Amino acid sequence: MRAPLPPLPCVQAFEAAARLENFAAAADELHLSPATISQRIRTLETHLGVRLFERLARSVELTELGRAYLPAVRESLADLAVATSGLFGAVRREQLTVRTQVSYATTWLAPQVHEFQQTHPEIDLRLVCAVWSEALTPGEVDIDIHQGRGPWPDVNSELLHHDNAVVIHGPAHTARYGPITSVTDLAARPRVQVLGFDDVWQRILPDDAALPERAITVDTSVAALEIAAADDACAAIPERFARTAVRAGRVSLALDQTWPMRQAHYLFRPLDAPHHTAPARAFLRWLSDLEQRSTPLGKAAE
Structure with a gap:
């Protein structure tokens, strides 16, 4: 044997x-x-x-x-x-594992990631979201992107993106409730709330705003986006998560405004891993360039 x-x-x-x-x-x-x-x-x-x-x-x-x-x-x-x-033949390909939230991977990375693959054909990219992350062995993740407020113990955290929120809706919303001309119009209309972004609607609406006709709470921005696209509710989600869907005409901005969020995207690194690998550095350079080239939706609320 x-x-x-x-x-x-x-x-x-x-x-x-x-x-x-x-x-x-x-x-x-x-x-x-x-x-x-x-x-x-x-x-x-x-x-x-x-x-x-x-x-x-x-x-x-x-x-x-x-x-x-x-x-x-x-x-x-x-x-x-x-x-x-x-x-x-010679094997020259390298694998890069990027762990992030489902919404970031689906709405922000997925529509753009072909650019990275075209620029770096020698790197096989593996995107891993929360549903699979527990299956990874310690240290197997090359880039770890989290959204939140921090600080976090036992990791080095580096600001990657500031985030602003937008309110979106699908075609059914204005067909049923009419146009939206101010934040006051949003107060009583049905809405989608994302867990973890509990302060967003409070920042958007006035203190004396009426209660919504109905509300649904979900745990990801991508779920909120899909509900808004298919239903007559409005959803408040991070602006970068809405860009592709708005520009494709699947949803519309309720108002041409953005609101600051307390949450932001951070890059995590273990305390004992001070340096990124070469493929990781290439991905982060591409991500920074993508951020600089991208045009945000809406204008900052005053």
């Missing part, structure tokens, strides 16, 4: 860390975070039942068993690389 083989990603992490004598350098070479390298080496050590590295204050050193294992690992990886290249 064949002995169980160790996981290949763990073996690759071990070889790079042993050759470079540094987890951070191995992480940069493999386009991973140092936390991922450390986790994969721990997995390999658990699989083998031995310690391969001595963790020192500022460096790592191979144990005696680690030094004995390294030549066989290098030879096996080299043989695999030669066989793969000879049969299938």
Whole structure:
């Protein structure tokens, strides 16, 4: 019976860390975070039942068993690389994992991401939303985008986007309730509320506003957008999430205004992963350029 083989990603992490004598350098070479390298080496050590590295204050050193294992690992990886290249051609593609909320991925990234793929065909992009994020191993995410107010413990957070809100509606709304000329017209009309944005409607409407005819609460902006498009309710969502649908004619702005939100989009990084990988830096440069090129909807409310 064949002995169980160790996981290949763990073996690759071990070889790079042993050759470079540094987890951070191995992480940069493999386009991973140092936390991922450390986790994969721990997995390999658990699989083998031995310690391969001595963790020192500022460096790592191979144990005696680690030094004995390294030549066989290098030879096996080299043989695999030669066989793969000879049969299938050189493998040059890299994978980038971006974790973000469903609405950000669906309404903001999805309509634009073909640009990034055309510019960087060597990078395979993987977008992961909350429904799948728990399946990822620690350190497997290259870029982590969150919306909220902060601060957050145990992570480095960097402002990525400021957010403003707009009010949108579908064709059925004005057909039933008539045109909207001011925020006062919105007060009693049916509305969609997004969980986490509880202050948005309060910022839009006057303090003495009437109660809405009916209201529905959802947990994502994309759900609010779809309800507004298909029903006669108005929805208040982040402006960037509405751009594609408004410009495609699926929904309309209730008023040509935007309102500041307390929430914003932030870039998260673990405290032990101070540097982004090269593919991650390429994606963030593209995202910054996309932000500068994009024209927002509406005008800021006075």
